[in-house]
Amino acid sequence: MFRGLNENLLDDKGRVAFPLEFRQVLKADQLVLTLSLYEPCLVALTLQDFELQADRLKSLPSSDPAITEFKRLVIASSFVASIDKAGRVAIPKELRSYAGLEREIYWAGMLDRIEVWSKERWNEKNRIRLSNQEGLERLRLTLEKFGL
Helix, strand or coil: CEEEEEEEECCCCCEEECCHHHHHHHCCCEEEEEECCCCCCEEEECHHHHHHHHHHHHCCCCCCHHHHHHHHHHHCCCEEEEECCCCEEECCHHHHHHHCCCCEEEEEEEECCEEEEEHHHHHHHHHHHHHCHHHHHHHHHHHHHCCC
16 A cells, blocks of 8 residues: 655656655556546556556447547556666656656655655645635545545
8 A cells, every 4th residue: 555745856867766665565666657637746556556447448438538538648648667776767758747747746655556746736736725624624524425
């Protein structure tokens, strides 16, 4: 299970240290990076979880425009990243650009996946979320429905 928030710096070649605690959960030297449809960040998945999602997508009708659009946006932009001997991951320029990753980034553990955020975007999103009392109340009610 991926959890916690880790701050790291991108180098000039687009490489960033992959957090040790996440490496221990990953138990592999590769992960899949792709863009998030829901937030201005990237999503990192284990290769196994990505392949499970891909298998589910294969069983859905390609004639459905939403399925095709999802494949174009998420599957086509996905990238298998290797963790090098120094524990770094190279993030492709296109993905860095989408997520606004320039220098300071956060790896955010989200249980079954990791989100990769620019520090600036993460902090701004959290500031907005925490100042929105109505949104926090809706969140509390939704979580309550699920027994959380």
